[in-house]
Amino acid sequence: QSALTQPASVSGSPGQSITISCTGTSSDVGGYDFVSWYQQHPGKAPKLLIYDVTKRPSGLSNRFSGSKSGNTASLTISGLQAEDEADYYCSSYTSTSVLFGGGTKLTVL
Amino acid sequence: EVQLVESGGGLVQPGGSLRLSCAASGFTFSSYSMNWVRQAPGKGLEWVSYISGSSNVIYDADSVKGRFTISRDNAKNSLYLQMSSLSADDTAVYFCARVGRDMTDAYDIWGQGTMVTVSS
Numbered sequence: 001q002s003a004l005t006q007p008a009s010v011s012g013s014p015g016q017s018i019t020i021s022c023t024g025t026s027s028d029v030g031g032y033d034f035v036s037w038y039q040q041h042p043g044k045a046p047k048l049l050i051y052d053v054t055k056r057p058s059g060l061s062n063r064f065s066g067s068k069s070g071n072t073a074s075l076t077i078s079g080l081q082a083e084d085e086a087d088y089y090c091s092s093y094t095s096t097s098v099l100f101g102g103g104t105k106l107t108v109l
Numbered sequence: 110e111v112q113l114v115e116s117g118g119g120l121v122q123p124g125g126s127l128r129l130s131c132a133a134s135g136f137t138f139s140s141y142s143m144n145w146v147r148q149a150p151g152k153g154l155e156w157v158s159y160i161s162g163s164s165n166v167i168y169d170a171d172s173v174k175g176r177f178t179i180s181r182d183n184a185k186n187s188l189y190l191q192m193s194s195l196s197a198d199d200t201a202v203y204f205c206a207r208v209g210r211d212m213t214d215a216y217d218i219w220g221q222g223t224m225v226t227v228s229s
Binding site for chain 2: 003032034036038040044045046047048050051052057089091093096097098099100101102103
């Protein structure tokens with residue numbers, strides 16, 4: 001199975017909103033409501049941002065939100081801050097495995 | 110504090126073997142399923158293996174099937190990954206990660222990772 005498709009990079013200015021897409025197939029993203037999003041700063045472990053498409057872990061800022069339409073899931077970050085500059089990965093359950101996206105580098109201008 | 114700490118990484122020759130460990134603390138280890146996820150240098154994340162809390166359900170990625178074996182010892186609060194027939198493609202940081210319910214769940218706790226380098 002191929003990795004989920006994410007844009008290689010996105011950018012935005014402080015205070016703006018950005019959206020990162022994650023495209024799969026009906027066998028993964030489109031077939032289950034088990035999409036997650038992770039943030040990873042250089043040299044660090046990933047951090048869970050969103051699970052089950054739209055849910056946020058307790059204590060996580062509501063600036064992060066998730067959604068899904070068909071075979072494409074999306075992560076929206078509102079009110080961009082300098083510390084949001086990082087790599088972002090989506091993942092999806094597929095019945096016998098878990099697929100990750102290739103990752104998106106977010107640059108805060 | 111809920112924590113996962115990996116160990117056992119290092120330099121190994123092609124065709125060789127290595128055993129990774131992940132020590133869990135701060136939570137009831139046996140109640141959680143666990144995973145190994147790897148990241149090649151400069152690349153994205155790749156799921157490797159999953160094991161349920163009681164070890165009765167195991168899944169492996171096609172890329173490691175038949176070469177890697179995931180296991181756990183709940184009495185020792187530890188997760189393991191036995192890797193054999195290693196190749197350069199297996200060079201990566203290996204993370205252990207916890208999930209709450211089953212393989213559908215997200216990884217809520219990650220270790221800091223341990224580096225495995227396969228090279229002659």
